[in-house]
Amino acid sequence: MSVTLIDQIHDFLSKQQDINCNETDIEYSLKGSYSYCLQYKGVILQGEQKINLVIPKNFPQAVPKLFLDNYPEGMEHVYQDGSCCLASTGEIIQFLSNEPLLSEFVAKFVDAFIFSIEWFIKYGTYPFGEREHGHKGLLDYYLTDWQLTKEQYWDLVRIVINDNYRGHLDCLCGSKKKMRDCHGKYILPIIKNPILKEQFIEEAYSIFRGEEIDGQR
Ligand SMILES: [Zn+2]
Incomplete structure (x- = not known):
């Protein structure tokens, strides 16, 4: 630049x-x-x-x-x-x-x-599409904008945590495309950058805890 x-x-x-x-x-x-x-x-x-x-x-x-x-x-x-x-x-x-x-x-x-x-x-409301606050709102982004199911979001998190992205494999979203031609565009910028990767994983933990608490209610 x-x-x-x-x-x-x-x-x-x-x-x-x-x-x-x-x-x-x-x-x-x-x-x-x-x-x-x-x-x-x-x-x-x-x-x-x-x-x-x-x-x-x-x-x-x-x-x-x-x-x-x-x-x-x-x-x-x-x-x-x-x-x-x-x-x-x-x-x-x-x-x-x-x-x-x-x-x-x-x-x-x-x-x-x-x-x-x-x-x-x-x-007393939020102007932008009323995305919810807290873990629900965070998770909601991945479900709507990245078009993942909850299970697929966790699959993606696992790929990031375990560092086992393989672009030539079928995408986790079930599109039958190769990962690199599909959700790889989201995953690669995360795993390429250690700082953002850590932040992404931290967020995943907080989403996980939030979901767990909801599950106990
Ligand atoms: Zn995909």
Whole structure:
């Protein structure tokens, strides 16, 4: 990519006067008041949100994290470390595997999250297709967007954990295509990247625990 990450951060900062950048060995932290004017579904929401957007220096090999100073009460899309659950790991991996610019990541995930927060405060619901929160919402992405059954999702997780992807074998989805011509396009970006792979597996464990708890009810 010709545009370096630091160039992209400068570009971001030039449009966001109230955000400052701090740098450590491994990441940049963009902290301050984020001004936005966002439009979805014909609704325009504008304002400011106190954010801390942490961008790993090896972006887009690793995933940025978004922290907000305040979350509205009842807002569920938040991880234990206090960062926002921007999307399922699989969706983010798919997006990052196309080597996006930082601005594209911000538009797709950060702006969408901030929009849904503002929407949630106004209407008490979520604007984007009402994907559920927690493990159900995460799993739902794989069932709908990757068109897997639950069993096939776990087969895919097993392939990732056991590192036994074989592109020439029949795909796990039952399409009768070779894996490499079918769901391999989802699996490869996961297993190629150790950081994302670990994150994908962690997410699978949390989905598993959630499903187990549901099963006991
Ligand atoms: Zn398939």
